[in-house]
Amino acid sequence: MPHPYDDTATERADDPAHPGLEVCYLGRRDYEAVWRDMQRFTADRDDDTPDNFWAVEHPPIYTLGQAARPEHLLDPGDIPVLRVDRGGQVTYHGPGQLVIYTLVDLQRRRLGVRQLVEALENGVIGLLAHHGIEARGRRDAPGVYVGEAKIAALGLKISRGRSYHGLALNVNMDLEPFGRIDPCGHPGLAVTRLRDLGIDIPLWELAGELCERLHREIYQNTTSNR
Numbered sequence: 001m002p003h004p005y006d007d008t009a010t011e012r013a014d015d016p017a018h019p020g021l022e023v024c025y026l027g028r029r030d031y032e033a034v035w036r037d038m039q040r041f042t043a044d045r046d047d048d049t050p051d052n053f054w055a056v057e058h059p060p061i062y063t064l065g066q067a068a069r070p071e072h073l074l075d076p077g078d079i080p081v082l083r084v085d086r087g088g089q090v091t092y093h094g095p096g097q098l099v100i101y102t103l104v105d106l107q108r109r110r111l112g113v114r115q116l117v118e119a120l121e122n123g124v125i126g127l128l129a130h131h132g133i134e135a136r137g138r139r140d141a142p143g144v145y146v147g148e149a150k151i152a153a154l155g156l157k158i159s160r161g162r163s164y165h166g167l168a169l170n171v172n173m174d175l176e177p178f179g180r181i182d183p184c185g186h187p188g189l190a191v192t193r194l195r196d197l198g199i200d201i202p203l204w205e206l207a208g209e210l211c212e213r214l215h216r217e218i219y220q221n222t223t224s225n226r
Contacts, residue, residue, distance in 0.1 A: 004037040026056040038164040054101040055207040060094040072182035086155035086165040089185030096173030100166050107161035119217035120167045124152045126213050131199050149192035171203045
């Protein structure tokens with residue numbers, strides 16, 4: 001099948017029994033355009049299509065998940081608002097935030113949704129631990145937290161046993177727009193970013209490191225635990 005980002009794709013070895021993983025570094029791109037590309041990719045893929053990670057940064061936008069309640073959008077001002085097909089409530093994307101979209105064939109991998117969520121969380125937790133930051137996930141509110149502050153949000157869509165959307169890690173972004181929403185539907189939820197935790201590494205360098213860790217969590221650790 002034609003790939004929407006052939007010019008950005010790099011192949012990663014997986015295991016001999018399945019197609020490899022393609023990782024695409026997209027730079028800064030419009031949210032809705034990439035979302036529509038994810039939908040088309042997932043609708044058109046077949047049993048032989050390699051899984052994909054798309055690393056991207058978006059211009060400012062609020063997105064509302066399928067279960068999002070409008071009262072959690074407090075004062076968007078001039079920032080665009082878009083309702084999308086992922087799970088979850090309202091969140092913010094903007095420059096300085098690293099987004100990794102995980103387009104994974106769960107049926108081929110024999111993975112459950114909860115396993116994928118935990119793999120995404122563990123990838124971020126491992127990245128932070130490597131840089132000396134202790135973090136954790138929460139069963140009641142998926143994502144990654146440092147203390148009580150959220151540093152990474154998760155949201156997924158599953159279609160025909162295949163996932164899209166993924167995770168968003170706050171690197172060096174402006175956090176003010178989070179004050180205009182109830183982040184992920186939780187009033188007063190604190191958010192933080194890597195820069196405030198003393199990690200001042202270029203976003204695209206972190207993208208490569210995080211994709212490596214997600215590859216390990218999804219394709220190696222989950223396989224060994226089955």
